[in-house]
Amino acid sequence: MSATLAAPAAALPPLRRRLDPMALLALPGVAFLSVVFLLPLLLLLWSSIRGEGGFTVNGYVRVLGDAYYIGVIGNSLQLGLITTAGAFILGYPAAFALARARGYAQVVLFALVFLPLTVSIIVKSFGWGIVLRRDGILNWLMLNVGLIERPVRMIFTEGALYAGMINVFLPFMVLPIYSVVRMIDPRYGDAAATLGASPWYRFTRVTLPLTLPGVVAGASLVFSLAVAAYVTPSLLMGDRYMTMSMVMAKAFLNLRDWQLGGAMAAVLLAVAAMVVVGASLMQRRLARHGGAA
Amino acid sequence: MTALGAPAPAAQAGASSAGHLVVTGTSKRFGAAVVLEDLSLSVAKGEFVSLLGPSGCGKTTLLRCIAGLLRPDAGRITVAGQDITALPAHRRNVGVVFQNYALFPHLTVAENIGFGLRAQGVSRAEAAPRVAEALALVRMGEHADKPVTSLSGGQQQRVAVARALVVRPSLLLLDEPFSALDRKLRETMQVELKHLLREVGITAIFVTHDQEEALVVSDRIAVMNSGRIEQLADPATLYGRPVSLYVLDFVGQSTRLAGRIVAVEDGVVTVETSLGPVRAPGRFAPGSRVAVAVRPEAVTLGEGVAGANRVSARVSEISFLGSRTQLHLDLPAEGEDRGVVELPRLPEGVQPGSRVTLAFREADTMVFPA
Numbered sequence: 001m002s003a004t005l006a007a008p009a010a011a012l013p014p015l016r017r018r019l020d021p022m023a024l025l026a027l028p029g030v031a032f033l034s035v036v037f038l039l040p041l042l043l044l045l046w047s048s049i050r051g052e053g054g055f056t057v058n059g060y061v062r063v064l065g066d067a068y069y070i071g072v073i074g075n076s077l078q079l080g081l082i083t084t085a086g087a088f089i090l091g092y093p094a095a096f097a098l099a100r101a102r103g104y105a106q107v108v109l110f111a112l113v114f115l116p117l118t119v120s121i122i123v124k125s126f127g128w129g130i131v132l133r134r135d136g137i138l139n140w141l142m143l144n145v146g147l148i149e150r151p152v153r154m155i156f157t158e159g160a161l162y163a164g165m166i167n168v169f170l171p172f173m174v175l176p177i178y179s180v181v182r183m184i185d186p187r188y189g190d191a192a193a194t195l196g197a198s199p200w201y202r203f204t205r206v207t208l209p210l211t212l213p214g215v216v217a218g219a220s221l222v223f224s225l226a227v228a229a230y231v232t233p234s235l236l237m238g239d240r241y242m243t244m245s246m247v248m249a250k251a252f253l254n255l256r257d258w259q260l261g262g263a264m265a266a267v268l269l270a271v272a273a274m275v276v277v278g279a280s281l282m283q284r285r286l287a288r289h290g291g292a293a
Numbered sequence: 294m295t296a297l298g299a300p301a302p303a304a305q306a307g308a309s310s311a312g313h314l315v316v317t318g319t320s321k322r323f324g325a326a327v328v329l330e331d332l333s334l335s336v337a338k339g340e341f342v343s344l345l346g347p348s349g350c351g352k353t354t355l356l357r358c359i360a361g362l363l364r365p366d367a368g369r370i371t372v373a374g375q376d377i378t379a380l381p382a383h384r385r386n387v388g389v390v391f392q393n394y395a396l397f398p399h400l401t402v403a404e405n406i407g408f409g410l411r412a413q414g415v416s417r418a419e420a421a422p423r424v425a426e427a428l429a430l431v432r433m434g435e436h437a438d439k440p441v442t443s444l445s446g447g448q449q450q451r452v453a454v455a456r457a458l459v460v461r462p463s464l465l466l467l468d469e470p471f472s473a474l475d476r477k478l479r480e481t482m483q484v485e486l487k488h489l490l491r492e493v494g495i496t497a498i499f500v501t502h503d504q505e506e507a508l509v510v511s512d513r514i515a516v517m518n519s520g521r522i523e524q525l526a527d528p529a530t531l532y533g534r535p536v537s538l539y540v541l542d543f544v545g546q547s548t549r550l551a552g553r554i555v556a557v558e559d560g561v562v563t564v565e566t567s568l569g570p571v572r573a574p575g576r577f578a579p580g581s582r583v584a585v586a587v588r589p590e591a592v593t594l595g596e597g598v599a600g601a602n603r604v605s606a607r608v609s610e611i612s613f614l615g616s617r618t619q620l621h622l623d624l625p626a627e628g629e630d631r632g633v634v635e636l637p638r639l640p641e642g643v644q645p646g647s648r649v650t651l652a653f654r655e656a657d658t659m660v661f662p663a
Binding site for chain 2: 185187188190191192193194195196197198199201202205206209210286
């Protein structure tokens with residue numbers, strides 16, 4: 001102990017770099033994730049390359065070489081993209097309303113964003129079922145208003161699925177954008193206006209670029225959640241619209257085909273990893289351009 | 294340089310008849326709070342006017358109304374004869390240098406300065422030389438491609454000024470432009486900016502709560518008090534002949550004594566104060582409650598000139614300020630009486646606790662209704 005304290009000052013910097021005390025703060029989290037996440041993930045990936053006679057890429061050949069499974073991957077990506085786009089269109093203005101609201105209005109708006117998060121995803125998805133059924137509320141309403149003459153099939157349609165997915169994942173788009181909007185000095189807009197910039201020019205050249213980091217964060221969050229969605233597509237569409245997660249569940253639970261499930265999981269993981277890495281690269285580019293003070 | 298504006302016409306203090314900026318009967322309230330009350334102001338072309346007052350006096354609200362960032366509830370604002378009251382900010386051509394500058398953090402120095410030109414539809418090729426010229430004007434040429442977040446406070450201010458001037462506004466508004474700078478830099482920038490704006494020949498309105506700053510940069514100062522202009526005058530008049538105790542207190546220091554009029558003759562009143570009788574030019578009825586005041590440098594120690602007011606007081610504190618020395622007087626604690634005297638040098642033997650005789654001319658003594 002006393003020897004450490006007496007160490008010459010010149011020796012301190014490399015010692016510090018090796019043992020940054022702040023790094024220790026990550027230790028409990030890293031340890032926890034290693035046991036409950038990393039280990040099972042490695043076992044899963046291991047099962048995807050294990051065949052009758054040892055190592056095999058058969059699982060990947062089955063997933064990537066089969067038109068049905070390519071279709072499933074396409075479905076998942078399409079669902080992820082449409083959900084992300086829909087959540088952005090609804091969530092971007094909502095985040096501004098949330099950030100600019102004051103007092104009572106802000107409390108109400110916050111509740112509107114957060115309450116859906118407190119309702120279980122299963123409850124929500126069943127709720128959609130009730131609304132969209134042939135004898136559901138929406139059909140009843142449209143019939144009575146005279147918009148339609150006979151009930152329209154809505155449940156088990158892709159439109160209903162997208163609406164349900166956007167509903168479930170909207171908060172994950174609103175909150176990151178809100179946190180960025182809140183930090184933007186309203187005087188940037190004022191300054192742009194006094195320089196002769198029209199409202200549209202102010203939005204596209206000042207507001208949008210400054211909120212882009214929040215949009216990137218929200219979009220990558222919603223996309224990676226939506227592309228891996230299981231409960232909502234299962235309840236709103238069932239077997240008619242298979243996603244990667246649904247194939248995985250079927251492979252593990254019904255078919256006991258660990259190779260297929262593992263390979264599909266690896267593909268999903270690769271997609272999610274690309275999105276996360278791509279988003280953080282984009283964030284860094286935005287930051288380098290001076291976005292963050 | 295010439296491209297940024299016509300050469301400055303000699304600004305004339307008080308030349309308000311042909312107002313370049315004319316604010317008439319302007320009112321603004323937020324809920325129950327009246328922030329501007331039937332305010333009128335006329336500023337001549339090329340003139341520098343400061344709106345001076347404590348926070349909450351309405352000065353920033355007035356600035357935002359002129360810029361078009363707030364719509365007044367009543368009144369009219371014209372610039373160069375054109376009524377701009379109903380125009381949105383981006384159609385007014387009124388430049389603003391914001392407090393803390395509000396430079397766009399995602400753009401470089403040159404992109405910040407070029408923003409207004411591009412927003413107004415000037416092509417990239419046409420904008421480039423004007424941006425370069427503006428950069429040179431504020432001596433920021435070598436920083437053109439830096440992100441604004443890497444600049445010092447003084448450099449940020451220069452960029453903000455260049456950004457506002459490059460679009461050739463008809464009027465420049467500056468909201469506490471020096472408050473983000475440290476004292477030494479602030480004093481340099483005040484003179485530098487005043488010189489620069491004079492060179493460009495622009496009409497400028499400064500909003501500030503710092504009376505020293507207002508005295509340095511303005512041709513005229515409007516002292517504001519709860520939504521109204523209490524006095525609008527050149528700095529010397531404002532300091533030497535304040536119209537009210539509010540202006541007296543806000544601009545500079547003074548010795549101030551409450552009292553009652555005991556004698557009136559030929560426009561000279563005698564006021565009985567806690568330090569004895571004091572004579573001053575003024576017209577008040579005998580018995581009126583008033584306050585007499587005298588500026589710190591108008592007071593001398595000793596007998597003074599013949600016929601001067603003389604009072605005796607005890608020194609409570611002495612502050613050495615470099616070029617001068619300040620004496621604080623021991624006055625009864627109750628009421629708003631206070632005593633401040635400034636001397637070029639401290640006489641031998643005067644120390645805290647000394648009793649001194651103060652002399653000040655009748656003509657330098659002011660009387661205000663209390």
